[in-house]
Amino acid sequence: MTSINKDISFFFNPKSIAVVGASPIAEKLSNVIINSLRDIGFTGDIYPVNPKYKSIDEMKCYQSAKAIKADVDVAIICVPASAVLGVMEDIVAKKVKGVIIVSAGFKETGKDGAEAEEELKKISNETGIRIIGPNCLGIFDNISKVDTFFILRERAKRPPAGGLSILSQSGSFAGTIMDELSAEGLGVARIINYGNRADVGESDCLEYMAEDKSTKVVGLYIESVDNGKIFIEAARRCSAKKPVFAIKAGRQETGASAARSHTGAIAGRYEIYSAAFKKAGIIEVKGYSEFLDACKVLSKQYHADGKRVLIVTDGGGMGASIADACSDFGLVVAEPSQGIKDALASKLPPFCAVGNPIDLTGSVTNDNYVMALKEAMSEYDAAIVMVLWGPPLLTDGLIKMLKAASVGIKKPVIICSPGGEYSQKRKKMFEEAGLPVFSSPEEAVRAAAILAKMTVIKLMY
């Protein structure tokens, strides 16, 4: 399958958007989409299209796309599946550059739907009109202020602008991750959910992301790829410029069958995907939680030079949990050299256990943390700093001190801040200070392991 027009960049900089199947009824997804576009602050023109209405939400409503006099860059199609092919005739006549077909009811529903989807592919091939979808949320774009997601903002908040972009075959995955990122205060550039992938897919998007200056790191959710060779080439071009991480859903037989009934994708053997990721310089993550860990840690733009992790803690048992998790995830928790041990012992109070972990105990002060980090980090690639807030001498000032120390050290410092209400507030403060922070030993270690994998990928280029 080749498209006449390979470009998809207009989706990320449209001057005008038509909403086909627009409705004034609040529950209708077309209405949610119009509100999403307004709420994000889309500065271009919005053209509602629906022969049933003269105006919608105080905007003129057009009888057809063709009836719009001005140029239309993108049309969002929200009509029932059975009406989509009819609408496409109007779209072709209007010479719209690209469409986002939100409507479900295509390949994922069986034979009839698959045939209709083949028709969509044919139209795209013959006319050069690029198609995102069907069966998708489309685009959330903090840079060009486009939001076609039909999830109410009160139910799924939109994250602030930042350098992370997400490409996802699954809408529920894209929407849920978006909502989690906003809760974490993590910045997002663009999220694209291409659903059934009648035309635009992971490879087009990766090509675009490779050149996209707003995107600093790319997360990818796939159930399948359209063309393995093209995918690996596109991913390599992207991963040479910025970190790319990916999850392959449907790893086992059961997951694969779940994915099939979902976007109609035939999910291939997992091992092939895993090998392709390696070849393409993609960091593979397994599962939703690890995907989220990768979003968090890679958004902070750290670079680890290897697998040697220093653990600093004020609670011995919790430090041991981190050490155990490090072993599970292939990280190395080596003892510091005798020289470092002596230096630590001379500068830290006598009750501290000087090793790896460095256990500062419940008598810890803010200064002890910074001292331990500065003294020992020369022998390690990354640090996991566990802060338990029980010790009475610790103050909130520690947060800024650790941030300053991590900047000085120029190596990743990952914070682990487990616990209840008091600790969760401090976790937010660590986030706001720009440090990667996690709630459990396992999450913090998984994040460190992701940074260590980045080292291997850097050696590829």
Place this chain on the structure above:
Amino acid sequence: MTSINKDISFFFNPKSIAVVGASPIAEKLSNVIINSLRDIGFTGDIYPVNPKYKSIDEMKCYQSAKAIKADVDVAIICVPASAVLGVMEDIVAKKVKGVIIVSAGFKETGKDGAEAEEELKKISNETGIRIIGPNCLGIFDNISKVDTFFILRERAKRPPAGGLSILSQSGSFAGTIMDELSAEGLGVARIINYGNRADVGESDCLEYMAEDKSTKVVGLYIESVDNGKIFIEAARRCSAKKPVFAIKAGRQETGASAARSHTGAIAGRYEIYSAAFKKAGIIEVKGYSEFLDACKVLSKQYHADGKRVLIVTDGGGMGASIADACSDFGLVVAEPSQGIKDALASKLPPFCAVGNPIDLTGSVTNDNYVMALKEAMSEYDAAIVMVLWGPPLLTDGLIKMLKAASVGIKKPVIICSPGGEYSQKRKKMFEEAGLPVFSSPEEAVRAAAILAKMTVIKLMY
């Protein structure tokens, strides 16, 4: 090592507590302990002991334990390590039943500390005075209203009363878990942190827990055990009556070395522990996060009869993530029979994918969830129900409906509620309704796997 007096039950029902080394200074841990005892509502007598003061916090302060005229059940010793043996003479003279030695600076600090700790053991053996500690937080007990934890309540909240008891060698683990449980609103009976285990250890506590009517489920954190044979016997007696789950810290060489410098424990080879857990009917959990999952799911007192999991979701990609995680954790995600499929297809809207997962899609209603569960559960041992709140027809009423359905089904229904602010509020509502609820596919699946392991243990008895 045999004690004259094997009983430790008085620790969990003391009529009077002496605080030796009491201080009026707010930062001193002895002062925090007196406040902890008052805040939890200890109804017995509190006797501060310190020759330096005549009164502390408006309570008479005694020059020595011996100077207290009334009987003293338990003494909490908060003096520096170097003064502990001196204090013990006074304690022996007073014929206190048991002491909790909070002070650090014993076996965990090296040879001198280890010798002092041997002295403590000798005193316990010769006099029958039971010792919890040294180097510990002691007891948090919601049943008898005893709280010797020296962590400020503003920094680590205390959980409500409930059926979960925790035994932990590590203080930081015990304190952090306590704080997490309170944030989750999970009910706790007793938490015991025995630290260096000069006398009272995991086996004494398991014996007590076996008979303790307030305790319905026991979680255990160990770095080592004192005596393998006695441990297995005690654990078997306990696990025959109620679920026992355990984490072994120091699984790998690095973790083992971390544990050693921490409580002075020599952590043995992990495989031996893992085998001992099996023999003792203990569910092994690996890592802090899974320990927390076990606390949550086993507190709800569910029983799964096997590994067959039904997945119900309103988002295909997120459902596939659950299916993948099930495979990773050894659970079976089998398709429903044709009969069930036909029944589901006839009762659910045509856009739903009828299989496993059952994908109710973004057009889902509250009723669809209940229908899917009721229709399909006869062929499964447990259900994981993912609720993504984006779909506009879902209302908060779903929470009570799912609770009612789970009661009717009499099989575990585990809720997965990922996402940001809106979803996190609903997660709390699921918790309040008494359903086990988790934030990620991996956590929900880990919880289901823990319930499946319970099946194997039940077959032992």
